[in-house]
Amino acid sequence: MPGFILHLTAAQMLRSHLHEYLDFPYPIQSVNDFLIGNLLPDATDQKEVSHFRNPVYRDKMMVFPDLTRFTAKYDSLLSDSSVLGYYFHLYIDRRFFKDFIPEIVDFYDETGQITDIKEEIVTVYIRNFQTYIPFEKYLTEEYYYGDYTKMNTYLVNRYQIPLDLNAQIINPGINEIQYGNVQQVLDSLHGYLSVTVDAVNDLKVFPLDKLLASLEQYTIEFLANPL
Numbered sequence: 001m002p003g004f005i006l007h008l009t010a011a012q013m014l015r016s017h018l019h020e021y022l023d024f025p026y027p028i029q030s031v032n033d034f035l036i037g038n039l040l041p042d043a044t045d046q047k048e049v050s051h052f053r054n055p056v057y058r059d060k061m062m063v064f065p066d067l068t069r070f071t072a073k074y075d076s077l078l079s080d081s082s083v084l085g086y087y088f089h090l091y092i093d094r095r096f097f098k099d100f101i102p103e104i105v106d107f108y109d110e111t112g113q114i115t116d117i118k119e120e121i122v123t124v125y126i127r128n129f130q131t132y133i134p135f136e137k138y139l140t141e142e143y144y145y146g147d148y149t150k151m152n153t154y155l156v157n158r159y160q161i162p163l164d165l166n167a168q169i170i171n172p173g174i175n176e177i178q179y180g181n182v183q184q185v186l187d188s189l190h191g192y193l194s195v196t197v198d199a200v201n202d203l204k205v206f207p208l209d210k211l212l213a214s215l216e217q218y219t220i221e222f223l224a225n226p227l
Helices: 004-020 031-037 067-077 081-104 144-158 179-193 197-202 208-224
Strands: 105-108 123-126 131-134
Touching (some): 004 208, 144 197
Antiparallel strands (some): 123 131
């Protein structure tokens, strides 16, 4: 999944472009609630449920939300800012794993063939850095998750991301998550800023400019056609 700060980055992008889309059907009534909503799907250990993933694809490396499952159940709640944020989180996850990640990495099995089955992957090729690494190193602080850490301070500063949010908001009817759980996420956010702004210059997986340009593109496409 994209990190908490990356989701808040996308949320700030949406807010910055919202005025350009006067026909967008879901005005943000509460910025706080919208930003909280962008954190909610990750405020649980039951992420397959909270992310509305189809269990049929559980064996895939790239597993992303099925947005129709969410809208079929909660379309009537999208006028609530926290629900809109929740839905936007799922949308960004889907675009991130379905469209972005396949553009920056390739996964290979032991025979050297590209595969999308997680259990078959032995090697990862990182395109931007022209590097092959063992799969067991990919989802670690040295590479994938470490890049999130290195980006956090830069992103918070660049996109003026507020971290002191109020978790005490009313759940209008989302059954897949306990809204109160998001307080633990909020408590952890400041801890993600333990690196300097310059740490962003030492990424090992993500091409930063391409990542941010893609997030902005996905955001604009969401505003133009949210459903």
